Amino acid sequence: MRLASLLGADPARSIHWLWPELKEIIWGVPASLVIFFALYKFGGPPAKKAMAARTERIRQQLDGAAAAKAQAETEAVDIRRAAGDIGAERVRLLAEADEQAANLLSEGRARLEAELVELDARADAEMASSSARAGDELRAEISRLANAATDRLLADGALDDAGQQDLIESFIQKVGANA
């Protein structure tokens, strides 16, 4: 019925508000198929290739971005580590500087103490030497003066006859007392 209605209808008009003319369908469908085939046959590979290339480019971009990100993260880690190393180095340098300062201070103090002890000892030795030298000189001078005085006394005949007799009597008494 439907076909009959179609056949009985005006050829200048479509028989259906949706469907085209039959001829058009008959010619149009194969033509469309041919076109589709041709599109598939000749347009598909370049399109597919283009899509693959685009996909590859996007993938490469993604990979590059991932690599850049990884590199950035590595650099960030390095930077953080370097920052940490710098801190540790700073601490180490400060500790080393403190230790060197303490050593210098300790060595300086010890050297000063040793020099003080040495200076004290040298001063004591010089004082003792000066004292001994002065004592020796004094003794020598006293001895010289005493010798000179003794010689002069004897030369002047300090022992008179009474003195001689006293000495002789003293000797006799002393020898006799020692019996």
Place this chain on the structure above:
Amino acid sequence: MSDARIEGYARALFEVARAEGTLDEVEDELFRFARSYESSDALRSALTDEMVPAGKRQAIVEDLLGGKATSTTTQLVSMVVGSGRGRDLPAIIDQLVARASSAKNLAVAEVRSAVPLTADQQARLAAALANATGQQVNLKTIVDPSVIGGIVATVGDTVIDGSVRTRVEQLKSRL
């Protein structure tokens, strides 16, 4: 000279003096002469110089001792010097003195003083030394100015030094 020869001369002098009966006097004179001989370089060189004839040396002895000592002493010294033994005169005389003292059972006590000792001092000193040494002594005194003062007594190996010289030396040494 050997000890034996000195001993021989000493014994000869001792026997001569004893035979003459002047042993004590001769011994004392010889002792004094020996000390003078030791202290006088001129006398020593005159009596020991072999270039001087023996007669001249004996004449020197006789000039020195003539009238001051007994003839026995002078003759004995002259004999020793004439025989060329002048150099050993002190040793011979010391030996003689020791022999004479030993004969009298005495020890020789050589006493040096700056001034002469009186007879009383000599007697008391002899007694003191006898007490100190435990033996009687034959005191031989020598006037020695180098002693300065006091006395130095030598009995055998024992020296008792109370001289000013030694005290001065000790004082100088201590100073």
